[in-house]
């Protein structure tokens with residue numbers, strides 16, 4: 001294992017975040033604050049409690065997940081897409097590193113960034129609404145597993161994407177509907193039965209539900225099912241990544 | 254001694270179906286400087302990219318210091334340095350950071366003193382905190398070299414290191430290559446400047462259409478293929494070559510003022526003295542004589558031209 005290489009890639013990526021601090025940290029904080037002002041304070045005060053939790057507090061875990069997913073997919077995909085785009089990938093390909101080091105470096109950095117921003121959002125949320133965390137360990141577990149799996153997912157998108165449009169396809173077009181329809185802003189029990197069934201095909205539902213359970217012990221699906229879903233997703237992403245590296249898919253001619 | 258790089262029957266067909274390498278065999282000896290010449294699209298970059306791990310070969314084997322580039326890639330890539338043809342650099346990074354990054358990527362512990370020395374050697378030290386996109390093309394080329402030297406490779410591939418580089422920098426580059434050779438680094442460089450190969454290489458390889466046409470010691474190549482020409486300026490013009498001079502195969506030029514004689518410089522007898530006495534026997538007065546050796550460029554043009 002080439003630890004120096006992992007360190008180099010990781011810190012190189014973290015340095016890039018520092019250069020783009022405004023975009024990486026400030027903008028999600030502002031966006032989330034706006035959500036809390038609108039949904040938490042303005043509209044939320046007129047909304048009923050959901051399963052014994054104030055509406056503002058109810059939506060907090062979903063909003064944190066929304067940010068975490070976007071950050072991880074965005075950072076994970078951009079980190080590897082950019083060297084592909086500029087051609088500096090030649091250096092990674094000609095270095096004495098295997099896919100394992102490359103993935104740990106890039107995905108590790110993307111997940112770290114996601115976790116930092118996610119934590120900031122959590123702190124921001126606590127300024128607007130009352131948040132309690134009933135199962136801190138489970139909360140951290142969901143937090144970290146989600147960050148790692150979606151950074152890995154982003155990494156795969158970065159390898160697959162041929163242009164910026166494809167690169168932005170997931171964060172802009174696919175993640176928001178999944179998050180909005182995955183019970184971030186409501187309990188799916190509020191939906192008609194047909195849409196409840198449909199919602200169960202949305203992987204984000206399991207994430208948000210499990211994450212919210214670790215806060216308030218309320219859930220749309222059992223937290224065990226949520227955890228298993230996240231682990232399965234991670235496993236699938238790992239296998240696809242392994243395959244990409246074995247075949248050199250889209251990385252080597 | 255076993256060659257440090259050994260390429261056997263290497264082939265490459267790109268996904269487009271284009272065959273860029275058609276069974277290349279090449280041995281590179283430790284410590285030598287090999288210049289690869291070939292027209293655009295000959296397959297130079299493809300070959301280098303395969304050895305470095307950027308392109309996957311379609312067939313054949315490559316070993317570096319006895320290790321296979323595919324199965325033992327960690328060992329081979331750790332000792333190979335590459336300065337790519339394209340000026341690909343991360344625009345937003347600083348000179349120092351990008352060089353340090355390369356070193357780490359190759360598994361070496363940080364060594365600021367070494368990086369400082371490399372940057373000073375390449376006259377980049379005063380630019381160490383400059384962001385790469387603010388550098389000129391020649392400086393970027395040097396940054397790429399600094400990156401490749403940062404982990405002290407034993408084999409260095411320079412893909413057109415002097416393309417778009419001014420004369421003084423080119424001289425600097427040649428000196429750098431000399432220093433590296435003195436330190437025992439094996440260097441493979443591609444170039445379109447034939448005088449460059451003539452100046453610094455020990456051996457010269459010519460590649461065209463994905464095939465190695467020849468690999469020879471520079472001196473042997475020049476002697477073997479290098480023909481010499483003697484030009485005789487006549488005091489008074491003649492209209493035809495006298496019959497007595499027919500065996501020499503002369504050509505008449507410059508409206509009868511000039512006779513050109515071609516001879517093999519490596520041959521036992523060049524025939525110059527007998528030609529000179531034959532000239533005076535024919536009553537031709539000689540005003541001036543000059544000889545000229547065909548350059549590597551002529552050799553190259555001839556070889557590549559023949560392949561068409």
Ligand SMILES: Nc1ncnc2c1ncn2[C@@H]1O[C@H](COP(=O)(O)OP(=O)(O)OP(=O)(O)O)[C@@H](O)[C@H]1O
Nearest residue numbers: 253267269271273292293294295296297298299300
């Ligand atoms: N990714 C690719 N896909 C398809 N064909 C390619 C690819 N890369 C190179 N080629 C083709 O392979 C051939 C050899 O290219 P290569 O870059 O090795 O040439 P070269 O000798 O380095 O030329 P130059 O002196 O212009 O740098 C060219 O005809 C080129 O068009």
Ligand SMILES: [Mg+2]
Nearest residue numbers: 297298299338
């Ligand atoms: Mg080339």
